[in-house]
Structure formats: C-alpha cells, structure tokens
Amino acid sequence: MHAFGAGLLLLVQVSPAVAQTEIVFPATGSVRICGHGSQLHPVVNRDGKIAYQRWGLDGSHDTVVRDAFDQPELVLAPPACGWLAASTELLACIWHPSDDAGFVGKGSYSDWQSIPQGFTPASEMRISSVAIWDDGGTSDRMAASYFDQGRWNIYLARDVAYGNQPGDEDFRSSGDLLEPAVEKYLIVWVERQRWERADRQWAIYYAHWEEGYTSRRFLGYGRHPSVLQLPGSRFLIAFEAIGGPAPTIEVHEVVRPGQTVKLPWEPACEAARRPILNADGQVLYACWDPDEEDWFLTLGVLDAPECKIVVDRLGHFPEEDEPPQYHGVGNYVAYSKLDSETSTRFGVWINEREAVEVGMRCREWVECMHGAPGFCYPPQFVR
Secondary structure (H helix, E strand, O other): OOOOOOOOEEOOEEOOOOEEOOEEOOOOOEEEOOOOOEEEEEEEOOOOOEEEEEEOOOOOEEEEEEOOOOOOOEEOOOOOEEEEEEOOOOEEEEEOOOOOEEEEOOOOHHHHHOOOOEEOOOOOOOEEEEEEEEOOOOOEEEEEEEEEOOEEEEEEEEOHHHOOOOOOEEEOOOOEEEEEEEOOOEEEEEEEOOOOOHHHOEEEEEEEHHHOOOOEEEEEEEEEEEEEEOOOOOEEEEEEEOOOOOOEEEEEEEEEOOEEEEOOOOOOOOOEEEEEEEOOOEEEEEEEEOOOOEEEEEEEEOOOOOOEEEEEEOOOOOOOOOOOOEEEEOOEEEEEEEOOOOOOOEEEEEEEOHHHHHHHHHHHOOOEOOOOOOOEOOHHHOO
16 A cells, blocks of 8 residues: 555444454554655654665665654765664664664754764674663663674663763673663663573573662563563563464563563464564554464554554564564654565655554553454544
8 A cells, every 4th residue: 555644444334243344554644754765674763753774776775864754864974774773862773884883862863963972882893783762861771782702792881972981781691692672770681592492592681770780580581672661660571472382472560670570461463573662551563464474563552452453564574683674652653564565665654643542542442343353442443
C-alpha cells in the first residue's frame, strides 16, 4: 500500500452470533517518508525527530536525520552510522569506519550535526550495539559493547555530553557481553557463553545502581533486551526468550534491587521477537503470522493483555546481529518495511500518536470483538 496516511479499517458485519473484521494495513496515523534510496533501521525521539540509514542504488551509505517526518533529509557528518539509538531527546550512533561511538545533541539540526564528545572506552577498539538514555535535561547514560583481548565487554558512560566521567563502569566476563539496554539506574545485557549448548549460550543479565553495579543478576535465556523505568525505583525488562519451540517475549519487573517478578503478559502470537518497551506500559514487537507468512509489527499493552494493536506488516526481518527495523519513544512509532512483496526497496514509516493512543484507550475500555481471537479494540474504534 503506497498511499500516504493509509488507514486501519475495521469493517464489522454483525450477525446474531458473530462479528467479523477485515483489517487493512497500515494502521491509522502511519505515513511513509518520502526520500531517495532504501531507508532502514529508523529511530525516533519524543519530539518526532527521526534518524535512519539510507542506501543508494550505487551502494552508498549514509545516515539521515529529519526534524519531523515531513521535513527535508539532512545528512549527518560523518555520514555513515553503523548502529543507531535514540532516547527521550538524544541520538547516538557508531561512526564508521573507525567504529568510534559518537554522540549527537538536542534541538535543531545544527545541534544534531555537532559531536560534543566522542564515546570511546579505549582507543582503536571495535564498538557495537550502542544504547542511550536521557531524562530530557542534563542527565544521560550511554552503553556500548566493545571488543578487547578476544571478547566483547560492556562499557557504561554517564553524562556523556560532558565526556567520560569518573564512575563510568566497565563490565567484563569470560563470555561475550552484547546488546546493552540502559536506564538511569539499571543496565541489561546479553551474555554469550559459546561453550554452552545452543539454547543456553545466550543469557540475560542485569545490574542495579543501588547494588553498586557489582551484583550481576541472571534473568533468563534470551536475546534483545529492553528496559524501562517505572515510577519510583521499579523497572521493566523485556527480552526475546529462547529455548522453547519458538522464540517468545518475557517481561519481568524489578521490584527492588535483586528481586524480580515475571509478568503474566504474553505476546499475540506463538513466535514473537525483538521487544521494545515504550512509555505507558506498552511493548512494541514483531509477530510471525503463519497464515500470512509474514512478520507484523504489533503494539501490546502490558496491563491489558487483551489489547494487541497491529501497526503494519513488515515483509522482512533483519539478520540476527543487525539493529531492529522499528523503534518507539513516547507517542511515536517508526519502522521500516519493504515497499511491496516484489520490491527490494525499504521505506521508513512513522505512526504519530494514533497507535499509542489506541493502546491507551484499549487499556481503559477493554471490549474484545467476537470472531477476532487475539485482537481487541476499544468500542469507538469498531465500525
């Protein structure tokens, strides 16, 4: 579907026994960004600023920033970003070819283009999987995985806008430490022990500031963690759990340092991958539909498991060690998908507020429709 602002249409034919629905993708509020080349791996912040990778037909590669989805493409310098991350206001990426992680600031494009400080655990080291958090003010955190002496480690920097500070943390292990996710007082990562059997090689660990980051807590076997701070000192950790018949998503709450509880929430499908926690207790993830033979971008509501908002079909899933094809912060969901089933060109779409607001309303007025198992919409969204 190429039309701008294409809608999520719910056509319900009511009979005495059952109501049937037809869902046309993408969801209401989704708009495709105009631009040249293929557009992949987008990230977005709470103000709707969006960044993504752009590949040209000639194989050229650069990183593009827009102040809003309808604003011009502005190329970052240096131009090629290997891994993008975004938080409340900030953008972080790993520059190529040196693989040094860069930090790009707030506000106008001129601010985004500047690099106040580099972020480098040590010189001439390979860096991967950058993650960033900020509070919208002067406090921020950035973490990355870096390669040193034959294995990957995690480095956590605080107040990166001012350069690496005393108290920055260096996490090391006998295995590889990868894929960090960071909040102000909590860091989560994946630890790979290559000598273990396949379903035990990848494990999720976290460390809590209140324990001095010295206690590394095991959470489960999986990959691709995401973390979100709740009011007070509570945190949510979501990750892609492995070891079962298909990958699924688990969500745990850190109720106090060293103590977690697993939430009863489950994804909308048997095979679910790459969760991203968003504000207001929502989780963005990819769902495999065996009937459609496609991945669908889905928004779940953690305290209303019946609410599952399908944003769009993706048509593609990234390689295991590539960044995800979607991201969400605040009221914005950004994602990349193939233009059509026969196309090899990716386009970036952004859903502004609509999907997130539907999730919030669904949480308040849960009323599932007969004949549509696994999906739920508020009454005012059913026609």
